[in-house]
Amino acid sequence: MDIGLFGGFGEKGRTSIAARSGATCLLMDAGIKVGAQGDAYHPALVWAASELDALLVTHAHEDHVGALAWLQGQGFRGRIFMTAETIQEAPATLAAYARPADLKANPFPRGQIEIFEPGETLSIGNMTVETGRSGHVVGGVWFAVDDGSSRVVHCGDVVPDSSVFFMDPIPQCDLVVLDASYGDDPVPGTDRSKAIADWIAMHPRGCLLPTPLSGRSLELIAAFPAAFAIHASMRDALHAQIATQAALRPGMAERLDEKLANAVDWRDGDALPEVPLLADDGMGQAGPSARLLPRAEAAGFPVLLTGHLPAGSPGQSMHAAGKADWIRMPTHPTRPGNVAIWEGAGRPMALGHSCPPADLQALHSHIPGLRVDSRTGQTFKL
Known part of the structure; x- marks a missing residue:
């Protein structure tokens, strides 16, 4: 071959x-x-x-x-x-x-x-x-x-x-x-999930977490310790992912369904929330986060990036300027x-x-x- x-x-x-x-x-x-x-x-x-x-x-x-x-x-x-x-x-x-x-x-x-x-x-x-x-x-x-x-x-x-x-x-x-x-990288995902939860707890008046629509969004929702918001455009896609139960670990669909049902829908034009806000995509290159990152920067709203940051992407530029934190969610x-x-x-x-x-x-x-x-x-x- x-x-x-x-x-x-x-x-x-x-x-x-x-x-x-x-x-x-x-x-x-x-x-x-x-x-x-x-x-x-x-x-x-x-x-x-x-x-x-x-x-x-x-x-x-x-x-x-x-x-x-x-x-x-x-x-x-x-x-x-x-x-x-x-x-x-x-x-x-x-x-x-x-x-x-x-x-x-x-x-x-x-x-x-x-x-x-x-x-x-x-x-x-x-x-x-x-x-x-x-x-x-x-x-x-x-x-x-x-x-x-x-x-x-x-x-x-x-x-x-x-x-x-x-x-x-x-x-x-x-x-x-x-x-x-x-x-x-030797650090297991459980340690990183705890670090993300700790970071969120340190920002009780709200924060932004850009994330890919599929995959990492559910990992982050599972790691969130309390109330959170999602960009409203994500809800149907997240529901569809959870409904595909064959891809999920036992009991995870029910847990995620409950957490998503309690999540607040956030829309462009709303005031920045006083809870963690998920918006796609993860680099600020496209989707709602492309609009939200500049707004968060201008308002001094805390931002946590959790994935790969390609050189020149909005997320990487904010992190390099010290205007966003980064903790990898594996x-x-x-x-x-x-x-x-x-x-x-x-x-x-x-x-x-x-x-x-x-x-x-x-x-x-x-x-x-x-x-x-x-x-x-x-x-x-x-």
Whole structure:
């Protein structure tokens, strides 16, 4: 099997990896890189888009699906596979992050997408693709691609120790592509959840927490100790995520339903609330938080950022200026999680996506099978 690294290797963003065997070529994810300019915004197509038989999408965050319209513009005409939840969320992601000309020329192809459920096995050409729940978002999955002689697992974004979502164990394989977003970070999610709750308690007159609409929003709601508000536009999407109970840990749907029912709806133009306020997205790049961050800055309203901050994003600029605090809410594996994934996969060769080289080198000391020289644009034979 030939492996093509189209994006996300030696860098954060534009996650995209291809596997080719015989006459079949699959692409897993097609993301964009927030803050990048020119060609670096989209995947580096090692093989032509017209050669790809299928695109399989792990979930609807911008660094995994934001380049779909662009990929179609490059000549991709293959099959597209998504879960129902990803189909529902992807149009909003593309509206926020796809280049407008690309999206106008290639609108979201809802009617052409083939829907699968996490846990199904797909058959594409001479390959089979096992799928499993990722623990990252509702409808998020990992892929295990098998051509009869080799098996490659693409984790996408996974959270093995999420308190909200369930992750299925990945199978043993010859190559595992780890979600190395946090590098060698050893701090477990429970400690970070407590730190966030403590920070909120220190700001009793209200604060703003920008967050992605899917995934981390539910993690934060579960961690909130008391009353909170949400941007009103988020409520239906949050309800839909909670209703997909198969993705959640036992008892979590009921707990989240109760907390969401008691949350206050906040709308643009309302006074800033005296409780924690959730608004998407997490970087202040799009959605309600793009409007709220400048307002919070002008009013001296406390802001807590809890995820990745791409260079030049509004959230990163506020944090760099000392106008926003940052505590990571883990929605990717920390070091113990990735070690456990690698060992459960049979200690195979490993790559790490979404991680700068120095952090990948630090993680290598705990995962000896991890290659630290992999970069976007490379190919190799498994």
